[in-house]
Amino acid sequence: MTVILTEDHDTLGMKGDVVDVKPGFGQNYLIPNQLAVVATKSTRKRYEEERRQAAHKIEAARGNAEKLAEKLNGTEVVIPVKTGGDDNDRLFGTVTTAQVVEELKSVGFDLDRRKVSMEDVKTTGVYPATVRLHPEITAEVKVTVVAEEASL
8 A cells, every 4th residue: 555644754754755555554553643645646746746845945944044144144242241250250140042132133133042052151252152043054143241331
């Protein structure tokens, strides 16, 4: 029996794959659990069209991510924080990715904080932050941490 998988399956394959299975397995397990459909001429055509459209969407998302990466690379944001201690450059707390995203938003980039990663920041200085825009595309942003002016 030939079926088209509607979900990823550990041993059979990925969604949209056309596979041959034993008739009992297909009729008693895969089809009733909506893990596969019978591979007829029309269902094959439908799944091929869905694959083509999905590939087009992925390529469009990749193009958008590349354009955004070009704009983001080299962008610098300045984050003022409270400092203290003997050398006056240690931070009270740490700089979070949410603060970086907030500063990027003020510059004109609307990003999700979960896509930004950076090392722990404990002192003032310049640190790199990595922004994952696509599984294959990242951008580097410079984060400058400066001491906040004390107001009396």
